[in-house]
Amino acid sequence: MSNAVTINGVEYPSQLAVARAFGIDTGQVCRLARQGRLVSEIERILREGKRTSGRDVETTIAGVVYPTQTAAAKAFGVEQYTINRLTKSGRLDAIVSVSGSGSGRRYS
Numbered sequence: 001m002s003n004a005v006t007i008n009g010v011e012y013p014s015q016l017a018v019a020r021a022f023g024i025d026t027g028q029v030c031r032l033a034r035q036g037r038l039v040s041e042i043e044r045i046l047r048e049g050k051r052t053s054g055r056d057v058e059t060t061i062a063g064v065v066y067p068t069q070t071a072a073a074k075a076f077g078v079e080q081y082t083i084n085r086l087t088k089s090g091r092l093d094a095i096v097s098v099s100g101s102g103s104g105r106r107y108s
Contacts, residue, residue, distance in 0.1 A: 021071045
């Protein structure tokens with residue numbers, strides 16, 4: 001039996017991956033899954049545009065659309081607040097040209 005979850009044609013490997021991608025509490029995801037309402041509830045949230053915080057905002061970087069800032073952060077290996085900060089400063093596309101050596105990262 002697979003733990004994969006498909007939402008709007010996108011397959012997530014687990015309920016935890018769904019929770020992280022959509023910025024939803026893992027407990028809530030588990031409850032909805034037990035009730036058989038996980039996919040329908042997330043599709044409803046997406047359809048109605050009911051998001052609860054900035055991290056839940058659909059984010060586009062270099063033409064790739066991520067369902068949330070959290071998903072984009074995971075894809076680039078940075079913290080969600082970095083995506084939020086770069087979005088607010090209008091420099092979000094700078095993340096694709098990450099440079100630097102050592103322990104720090106610099107965004108152009």
